[in-house]
Amino acid sequence: MIILDQLTKRFGAQTAVDSLSFEVPAGQIVGFLGPNGAGKSTTLKMLTGMIEPSGGRATVCGHDLQREPIEVKRNVGFVPESGAVFESLTGLEYLEMVAALYRIPQNAARARIKQFIAFFDLSFETLTDKLLGAYSKGMRRKVVITSALLHNPPVVFFDEPLDGLDANAAVGFKALIQTLAREGKTIVYSSHILDVVERVCHRVIIIDKGKLLLDGKPDELVAAHQAGTLEKLFTQLTGGAELERRAEDFARTFRP
Amino acid sequence: MSESEPSLPPILPELVPAPERTLRRLFLTLFLRGRGARGLNKQGAPKSVGQKLALSLLLYLLFGCMALFFLHQPVFALAVYLHAMTFVFLGMFVASSAGEVLFNKEESDILLHRPVTPQAMLWAKIRVLVEVSLWLAGAFNLVGLFVGFGSAGNWRFPIVHLFSTALEALFCTGCVVLVYQLCLRWFGRERLEGLMTIAQVIVSVTAVLAGQILPQIVLRMGHVLNVSEVSWWFNLLPPAWFAGFDDAFSGSALLGSWVLAALAVGVTALVLWVAFMKLARDYETGLQALNETVSTRVRKRNHRRWLDWLVNVPPLSWWLRDPVARASFLLTAAYLIRDRDVKLRVYPGIAPVLILPFIFLLQNHHHGVSDAPGFGVPFSGIYLGMVPLFGLQLLQYSQQWQASDIFRVAPISGPAQLSHGARRAVLCLLAVPLLLLVGLMVWLMVGNLSQLVLFLPGLISLPVFALIPALGGYGVPLSRPTDAAKSASRGLNMMLVMVVAFGLAQLASISWSQGWFGWLILSETVVAVGVYSILRLAVARKRWTADE
Numbered sequence: 046m047i048i049l050d051q052l053t054k055r056f057g058a059q060t061a062v063d064s065l066s067f068e069v070p071a072g073q074i075v076g077f078l079g080p081n082g083a084g085k086s087t088t089l090k091m092l093t094g095m096i097e098p099s100g101g102r103a104t105v106c107g108h109d110l111q112r113e114p115i116e117v118k119r120n121v122g123f124v125p126e127s128g129a130v131f132e133s134l135t136g137l138e139y140l141e142m143v144a145a146l147y148r149i150p151q152n153a154a155r156a157r158i159k160q161f162i163a164f165f166d167l168s169f170e171t172l173t174d175k176l177l178g179a180y181s182k183g184m185r186r187k188v189v190i191t192s193a194l195l196h197n198p199p200v201v202f203f204d205e206p207l208d209g210l211d212a213n214a215a216v217g218f219k220a221l222i223q224t225l226a227r228e229g230k231t232i233v234y235s236s237h238i239l240d241v242v243e244r245v246c247h248r249v250i251i252i253d254k255g256k257l258l259l260d261g262k263p264d265e266l267v268a269a270h271q272a273g274t275l276e277k278l279f280t281q282l283t284g285g286a287e288l289e290r291r292a293e294d295f296a297r298t299f300r301p
Numbered sequence: 302m303s304e305s306e307p308s309l310p311p312i313l314p315e316l317v318p319a320p321e322r323t324l325r326r327l328f329l330t331l332f333l334r335g336r337g338a339r340g341l342n343k344q345g346a347p348k349s350v351g352q353k354l355a356l357s358l359l360l361y362l363l364f365g366c367m368a369l370f371f372l373h374q375p376v377f378a379l380a381v382y383l384h385a386m387t388f389v390f391l392g393m394f395v396a397s398s399a400g401e402v403l404f405n406k407e408e409s410d411i412l413l414h415r416p417v418t419p420q421a422m423l424w425a426k427i428r429v430l431v432e433v434s435l436w437l438a439g440a441f442n443l444v445g446l447f448v449g450f451g452s453a454g455n456w457r458f459p460i461v462h463l464f465s466t467a468l469e470a471l472f473c474t475g476c477v478v479l480v481y482q483l484c485l486r487w488f489g490r491e492r493l494e495g496l497m498t499i500a501q502v503i504v505s506v507t508a509v510l511a512g513q514i515l516p517q518i519v520l521r522m523g524h525v526l527n528v529s530e531v532s533w534w535f536n537l538l539p540p541a542w543f544a545g546f547d548d549a550f551s552g553s554a555l556l557g558s559w560v561l562a563a564l565a566v567g568v569t570a571l572v573l574w575v576a577f578m579k580l581a582r583d584y585e586t587g588l589q590a591l592n593e594t595v596s597t598r599v600r601k602r603n604h605r606r607w608l609d610w611l612v613n614v615p616p617l618s619w620w621l622r623d624p625v626a627r628a629s630f631l632l633t634a635a636y637l638i639r640d641r642d643v644k645l646r647v648y649p650g651i652a653p654v655l656i657l658p659f660i661f662l663l664q665n666h667h668h669g670v671s672d673a674p675g676f677g678v679p680f681s682g683i684y685l686g687m688v689p690l691f692g693l694q695l696l697q698y699s700q701q702w703q704a705s706d707i708f709r710v711a712p713i714s715g716p717a718q719l720s721h722g723a724r725r726a727v728l729c730l731l732a733v734p735l736l737l738l739v740g741l742m743v744w745l746m747v748g749n750l751s752q753l754v755l756f757l758p759g760l761i762s763l764p765v766f767a768l769i770p771a772l773g774g775y776g777v778p779l780s781r782p783t784d785a786a787k788s789a790s791r792g793l794n795m796m797l798v799m800v801v802a803f804g805l806a807q808l809a810s811i812s813w814s815q816g817w818f819g820w821l822i823l824s825e826t827v828v829a830v831g832v833y834s835i836l837r838l839a840v841a842r843k844r845w846t847a848d849e
Binding site: 093094095118123127129134138143145146 | 318320323324326327330331334407408409410411412413414415416417418
């Protein structure tokens, strides 16, 4: 469903994504991990057609990223880390605007929006009367997730989707993406909350400094590296092994 | 769902508008509602787009009534005035909006992964900018059309002027878009933000100044304003081209008018072709560049360095001994230098302060009064004394107002030191440079340096005026949402202060001519010291209140 072949992105002299290659089949949830500045968001932005790759190629649902960017965009949903929305629109105006960009008829869009409202426990009044600027962070995130799934895309990219969601909404969301994967959707899930990734994802890909470090099933990788948990494996791989000791040393500096 | 469900608004029969239409509607809504709702706890239904537009049009229509002063002027004079003012208003409007409309970072996160092309986005935005420009230009020129028709019974003027105004609106929008495209092409993303800010501030300040001064100049020279008699440099100004268009088709029809008309059409076509066709591809690159999270080089923050140096050397190091005041000074100074939103509010807001002194000085100059200072010089001084007041009023608003929670979380009992830091930053960065500028203006226009002593009443009252915001509870910088800037009570306060300023200036002028100016200064100093001490005490005693 998603194929990356030597995908590269350079910003001037700096290489943000360095010859990244992997494939993701349909129905799989892939945890896409890496420390800050590893190149995760840049990769996701390339795969959603937001920025052009500097080298290599990629296909999404059989469509070449550089030759058929609009077809790629039609087939993907994306929840960006920023959770940006047009704050001077109401929730309903925003979602209807998004639906129109995917050419979803207005009646069908309304019906679909109603289903999402029910799933996320949002009130109609909030959606129709309040500007998005007045929404709480969690409510806004629910609207962004709705806008990513409204057109029923076969491939969905999530960048820190749980940010701002309350515990109940987070549980509901995790169940939702697992069910979506069983229905055949491909999900790329980027997050720093590693225990969630360990529980939800079928496979994890860890990158650092734009390069692929590790790719496999979470339990198998943890066992192979005798790390105990995915979190420990992650810190081992990305140079965070010394973190606990450094934190202890630093905490001592707070002593009066 | 447990809540009662009011029915959703009714929908029209099954329609799937083209993405281009959807985008145009989206950008028009965003444009008219603004992005000021960000972070506000704005309950209730959103404002109606129609109402907001109608209000803007009404305001422009009212401004347009000034054309009535040109009832008996020749077509060229009326056309010059109308086009010059349209150019000023539209230039200011498009320049202040275009950057945000064309290159919005958040927007790329929302739209660039949707199935729309950047070209479609660009065209939708241009369409909205042109559309709104045309409405505003139409509203502003409406009265002028009747004036042109009524002055000489010239039935062709309204038709020709409507066409030339539309052309001018296209020219203005095209120019601004072109500037952004060229900035992007020549300087890249790294410097785009800074350049956009500088360009916007310059255009806005120029527009505010020109908007105030231009009508006076055109009114003064209206009766001699003829296309065959104006200076050569006048023909280089874009409003003159469009006025020439009007004059060619509905006025004198002299050869000069036809040349200007040809320039209007030719230059507009060229600008539109370059901005909207030739450089359209650069827009896509620019939008994508906004998404780049990796910076290629670390920008040098030279102004931060000189600010640090400034607060560490006397006299500022003595003046900013309190660490809270010092931090507030640095924060305020940084925003006055860097933040686009603050700069666009503060500098054009302060610009009119220069206008009234200029007009009074111009009147003095015009009447050839050199020994008697009249009202101009003392009024300039006192008006300048109010700069910190205006500046601090405007500085309390910011899009990042929520970050000011840190002031209340910090262990400081009240806003006094924060207000003092902001006040001192405004004094150093706004009041002192403006004082030097107006001093130079007085010297050039009055030609008598001794009259600068008439600035003293203003300088003495300056510290008192500067404390008023802190006393009124609006001296904490960047602590209120931008939407709150529309408060009506603020205008009333300013009016009261202006009445005091007028009174004091009048007193200074009379005392100078009657020979008791020294006594006035002495007594003003005594009163100012007393009032200042009381105000300082009151500000120091202020504690945080719920609305700060």
